[in-house]
Amino acid sequence: MTQSELPVLTKKDFESDQDVRWCPGCGDYSILAQTQKTMPDFGVPKEKIVFISGIGCSGRLPYYMNTFGFHTIHGRAATIATGLKGARPDLMVWVITGDGDALSIGGNHLIHAMRRNVDMKMIMFNNRIYGLTKGQASPTSPIGKKTKSTPMGTIETPIIPLNLVAAAEASFIARSVDTHSEHLQEMMHRAGEHTGAAFLEVLQNCNIFNDGAWRDFTDKSVKEDRMLVLKHGEPMIFGAEKNKGIRLNGLQPEVVTIGENGVSVADLWVHDETDPDASRTQILSRMWWPDFPVPVGVFRRVPRPTHDQLLVEQVESAKAARAAKGPVDLQKLLAAGETWTVS
Amino acid sequence: MTSPKSGTSSTENVTQLDRVTIRFAGDSGDGMQLTGSQFTATTALFGNDVSTLPDFPAEIRAPAGSLPGVSGFQISFSSGDIHTPGDRPDVLVAMNPAALKVNLGDLVPGGGIIVNTDAFNDINLRKAGYVADPLHDGSLKGYNLFEIPMSTLVARACDGLGLSSKQVELTKNFFALGVMFWLYERSMAATEKWIAEKFAGKDAIAEANKRALNAGYAFGETTEIFHTHYRVPAAKLKPGTYRNITGNEATALGFVTAAKLAERDLFLASYPITPASDILHQLSGYKHLGIKTVQSEDEIAAIGAAVGAAYGGAMGMTTTSGPGMALKAEMLGLAVMVELPLVVVDVQRAGPSTGMPTKTEQGDLLMSMFGRNSDSPIPVIAPATPVECFTMAIEAWRIALKHMTPVVYLSDAFLATGAEPWKIPQISEMPSIAVKNAPESQGGFRPYQRDPETLARPWAVPGTKGLEHRIGGLEKLDELGTVSYDPDNHHRMMLLRAEKVARVARDIPKTEVWGDPTGDLLILGWGSTYGSIRSAVERLRERGKRVSHAHLRYLNPLPDDLGEILRGFQRVLLPELNLGQLRMLLRAKYLVDIVGFNLVRGKPFQIGEIEAKAESLLGESVEVGR
Ligand SMILES: Cc1ncc(C[n+]2csc(CCOP(=O)(O)OP(=O)(O)O)c2C)c(N)n1
Numbered sequence: 007m008t009q010s011e012l013p014v015l016t017k018k019d020f021e022s023d024q025d026v027r028w029c030p031g032c033g034d035y036s037i038l039a040q041t042q043k044t045m046p047d048f049g050v051p052k053e054k055i056v057f058i059s060g061i062g063c064s065g066r067l068p069y070y071m072n073t074f075g076f077h078t079i080h081g082r083a084a085t086i087a088t089g090l091k092g093a094r095p096d097l098m099v100w101v102i103t104g105d106g107d108a109l110s111i112g113g114n115h116l117i118h119a120m121r122r123n124v125d126m127k128m129i130m131f132n133n134r135i136y137g138l139t140k141g142q143a144s145p146t147s148p149i150g151k152k153t154k155s156t157p158m159g160t161i162e163t164p165i166i167p168l169n170l171v172a173a174a175e176a177s178f179i180a181r182s183v184d185t186h187s188e189h190l191q192e193m194m195h196r197a198g199e200h201t202g203a204a205f206l207e208v209l210q211n212c213n214i215f216n217d218g219a220w221r222d223f224t225d226k227s228v229k230e231d232r233m234l235v236l237k238h239g240e241p242m243i244f245g246a247e248k249n250k251g252i253r254l255n256g257l258q259p260e261v262v263t264i265g266e267n268g269v270s271v272a273d274l275w276v277h278d279e280t281d282p283d284a285s286r287t288q289i290l291s292r293m294w295w296p297d298f299p300v301p302v303g304v305f306r307r308v309p310r311p312t313h314d315q316l317l318v319e320q321v322e323s324a325k326a327a328r329a330a331k332g333p334v335d336l337q338k339l340l341a342a343g344e345t346w347t348v349s
Numbered sequence: 350m351t352s353p354k355s356g357t358s359s360t361e362n363v364t365q366l367d368r369v370t371i372r373f374a375g376d377s378g379d380g381m382q383l384t385g386s387q388f389t390a391t392t393a394l395f396g397n398d399v400s401t402l403p404d405f406p407a408e409i410r411a412p413a414g415s416l417p418g419v420s421g422f423q424i425s426f427s428s429g430d431i432h433t434p435g436d437r438p439d440v441l442v443a444m445n446p447a448a449l450k451v452n453l454g455d456l457v458p459g460g461g462i463i464v465n466t467d468a469f470n471d472i473n474l475r476k477a478g479y480v481a482d483p484l485h486d487g488s489l490k491g492y493n494l495f496e497i498p499m500s501t502l503v504a505r506a507c508d509g510l511g512l513s514s515k516q517v518e519l520t521k522n523f524f525a526l527g528v529m530f531w532l533y534e535r536s537m538a539a540t541e542k543w544i545a546e547k548f549a550g551k552d553a554i555a556e557a558n559k560r561a562l563n564a565g566y567a568f569g570e571t572t573e574i575f576h577t578h579y580r581v582p583a584a585k586l587k588p589g590t591y592r593n594i595t596g597n598e599a600t601a602l603g604f605v606t607a608a609k610l611a612e613r614d615l616f617l618a619s620y621p622i623t624p625a626s627d628i629l630h631q632l633s634g635y636k637h638l639g640i641k642t643v644q645s646e647d648e649i650a651a652i653g654a655a656v657g658a659a660y661g662g663a664m665g666m667t668t669t670s671g672p673g674m675a676l677k678a679e680m681l682g683l684a685v686m687v688e689l690p691l692v693v694v695d696v697q698r699a700g701p702s703t704g705m706p707t708k709t710e711q712g713d714l715l716m717s718m719f720g721r722n723s724d725s726p727i728p729v730i731a732p733a734t735p736v737e738c739f740t741m742a743i744e745a746w747r748i749a750l751k752h753m754t755p756v757v758y759l760s761d762a763f764l765a766t767g768a769e770p771w772k773i774p775q776i777s778e779m780p781s782i783a784v785k786n787a788p789e790s791q792g793g794f795r796p797y798q799r800d801p802e803t804l805a806r807p808w809a810v811p812g813t814k815g816l817e818h819r820i821g822g823l824e825k826l827d828e829l830g831t832v833s834y835d836p837d838n839h840h841r842m843m844l845l846r847a848e849k850v851a852r853v854a855r856d857i858p859k860t861e862v863w864g865d866p867t868g869d870l871l872i873l874g875w876g877s878t879y880g881s882i883r884s885a886v887e888r889l890r891e892r893g894k895r896v897s898h899a900h901l902r903y904l905n906p907l908p909d910d911l912g913e914i915l916r917g918f919q920r921v922l923l924p925e926l927n928l929g930q931l932r933m934l935l936r937a938k939y940l941v942d943i944v945g946f947n948l949v950r951g952k953p954f955q956i957g958e959i960e961a962k963a964e965s966l967l968g969e970s971v972e973v974g975r
């Protein structure tokens with residue numbers, strides 16, 4: 007069947023028969039809904055889509071998707087995705103992970119999946135806490151954060167996830183917010199369209215153990231002024247009155263007001279998703295409220311050969327080189343080197 | 350040297366021997382592994398049965414001339430069937446004082462020592478801890494000492510080639526090889542060919558090595574220092590085409606062949622570790638056969654990728670050694686839970702922790718059996734000889750595919766690096782091990798509906814229409830495979846997983862008892878102890894002792910006939926290169942009072958050690974009889 011002959015799927019086709027079991031009010035519900043809504047966009051048959059997750063509240067998502075699903079072990083989903091995609095380049099592979107799953111126990115795998123450019127779409131639910139284990143500090147918890155395991159506050163500097171994956175050469179980097187459903191859906195769509203390692207950070211609210219972790223800038227009433235929606239090829243403008251912008255002064259971003267001190271739109275940093283230099287992605291990823299508006303959108307999208315493509319290419323070129331010397335004969339391979347015959 | 354057959358022939362001074370064991374020893378920079386493997390290749394080509402034991406330091410280059418920097422290569426070759434690289438060398442080639450010091454204690458009394466006298470200078474003697482020069486203080490009186498100024502002689506042979514003295518010095522191992530070729534009547538042709546290929550385009554270096562080899566040979570022929578040379582006639586091996594092969598090579602080729610017999614893609618993910626890395630290296634070179642390999646970021650990632658590939662319908666596998674095996678535990682547990690086929694190779698080395706990376710041990714049996722949370726049964730198999738690594742690698746996959754289970758394949762450093770002649774099998778004569786994927790479904794697919802015979806679940810590969818389902822590490826509802834916390838279901842699933850692995854016992858060969866089926870003593874072994882045990886049992890039986898040998902290739906599940914076999918003997922002796930791991934399992938399972946013989950020195954057993962232990966046990970059982 008060609009793609010055009012495929013029956014058109016809807017969100018319903020992607021809903022499994024399992025009851026969803028997150029706490030009422032959890033941000034994960036919205037992420038699941040946007041995921042199910044986005045899936046028909048790609049024209050990929052259900053049986054060719056695989057959701058792989060680690061352990062955490064986020065890790066339950068595959069159970070709710072009516073696709074192939076593999077709920078693996080804590081931190082290692084990326085390794086399984088690497089093997090699956092390597093063996094089966096024809097599949098569309100999504101990885102669902104949490105801030106603890108991806109950045110703590112799975113930190114090493116995250117880096118290597120990104121640098122290899124494994125063709126998978128990784129969605130990290132960042133709630134700045136360990137939800138499933140009932141509220142310990144995570145690698146993204148802010149310094150000083152009091153949790154069950156840090157009664158006097160954490161003494162550890164948090165990881166900036168997008169900064170990390172940019173350093174690891176991720177070919178697609180994006181951020182969105184659980185409650186900003188349209189934007190989130192758009193980001194899921196963009197991640198799904200990308201060929202290569204996509205990393206989408208979703209700022210997610212855990213209303214039980216870390217309620218309001220992002221509220222300061224994601225709340226409807228303030229988000230216009232405190233968040234920056236990145237748009238490819240457009241100057242970085244934000245604010246309820248669309249009069250604020252970001253100017254890049256050397257390596258230093260600055261918040262400026264358009265029309266003040268001679269600043270015009272022409273002075274603003276124009277966002278380029280395809281910027282080959284990831285160091286500017288890193289500058290962007292480090293911008294944070296209250297010094298800066300928090301950027302959301304696609305930070306980076308660069309074409310790069312994927313791990314599975316390169317694996318296949320090497321196999322194909324080795325086969326071609328070999329075929330030039332005659333058919334491959336395993337029997338001959340067994341007899342490689344010096345042999346002798348006893349009669 | 351062992352048992353001269355016909356004395357020295359008067360005309361050309363040839364002494365015929367059945368078996369000779371030689372050890373090449375030198376600094377790790379002296380090329381002893383190369384010298385040993387060249388001698389091995391030529392000897393195998395000549396038609397002797399051979400067995401080898403490389404012994405090298407973990408450090409790539411320990412300080413030159415130091416004791417820890419000594420690298421050795423032992424080869425035993427024979428006109429008969431041999432099973433081990435020999436207990437003690439008959440001849441020691443020592444390229445420097447440290448090599449002499451480290452290896453002298455192993456040499457048989459009266460054995461031959463060939464030394465490079467040029468290396469016996471004050472500095473090297475001091476580095477080796479010699480107060481006086483052993484070549485001159487009479488301490489080697491009990492041996493046959495041959496002093497050859499190898500460095501001087503290669504310098505002379507390579508005169509005029511325009512090479513630096515350092516480059517020339519590097520050829521002295523080929524000089525030593527030439528001497529040994531002359532001494533044992535071997536042809537230089539294969540090594541000359543190897544030199545020409547290896548140093549193609551570097552004419553001066555090739556020429557220097559060739560000259561050094563020839564100079565060594567000529568030295569043997571023309572000088573008076575050797576009074577005889579030795580003949581070890583070709584062995585009577587079974588008809589067929591042979592090559593020499595190490596355990597790691599045989600393992601890699603076994604996996605390639607398994608993929609062919611299973612008609613599936615092989616996918617290897619591995620993290621480098623001694624002594625397993627060569628399997629990764631070799632399989633990485635077989636891309637033209639469609640084999641995909643990934644060097645992962647760690648051992649967890651490696652087994653993760655293998656599980657991912659297996660989930661996708663490929664033959665996902667990973668190779669490692671003890672420390673890496675320890676890291677794989679949690680993912681192995683996942684593979685048990687999701688019941689996917691997977692092969693994990695553990696080339697065991699001396700532990701715990703980093704231990705002695707290049708030395709052998711059988712220390713990972715209990716870890717393979719039990720080293721996971723909860724009851725998490727996995728079939729465990731172990732090849733007994735380097736050659737057997739080939740068939741057991743295929744066997745690992747046959748079991749994994751047919752029974753839908755991860756399988757642990759336990760090799761060890763001795764098997765991995767040891768070599769012996771291999772009668773090359775015909776792939777066309779081997780049975781298929783192919784299994785089918787679950788077919789498309791119109792609905793109602795049950796991912797944990799089991800095969801009534803094997804209890805294997807279907808291999809439901811993504812991409813197959815109608816099979817969309819979710820699996821994972823959480824407990825499964827019987828048949829349906831959805832998440833379940835039901836107490837009775839969990840109990841049932843625990844039993845089903847155990848029974849599935851137990852049923853592999855229906856699918857493995859009977860245990861072979863070599864010797865008589867009953868008797869005074871059964872020496873039981875597993876893995877690489879095969880050769881030493883078999884040789885010891887041969888010797889004991891020659892002396893009329895009622896001793897037999899059985900060797901286990903299947904450690905989990907154990908063969909069904911084992912209990913009865915054990916009970917057929919007065920005593921059972923179980924030599925292991927660990928502190929008694931299999932013995933603990935067997936005593937628990939069969940309530941048989943098995944006697945252990947456990948040495949953990951990073952080396953294989955010597956035949957004589959097992960023989961002596963058996964003799965002492967037989968003596969005891971006589972006491973009991975009275
Ligand atoms: C090897 C291992 N260690 C620890 C755990 C316990 N554990 C489960 S989830 C989790 C943290 C999850 O945090 P995060 O990834 O942020 O996910 P969230 O629940 O917040 O979505 C931990 C520590 C485990 N399942 N496995």
Ligand code: SF4
Nearest residue numbers: 029032063137212213
């Ligand atoms: S604990 Fe937090 S993250 Fe987990 S389901 Fe409940 S609200 Fe959501």
Ligand SMILES: [Mg+2]
Nearest residue numbers: 104105133135
């Ligand atoms: Mg979290």
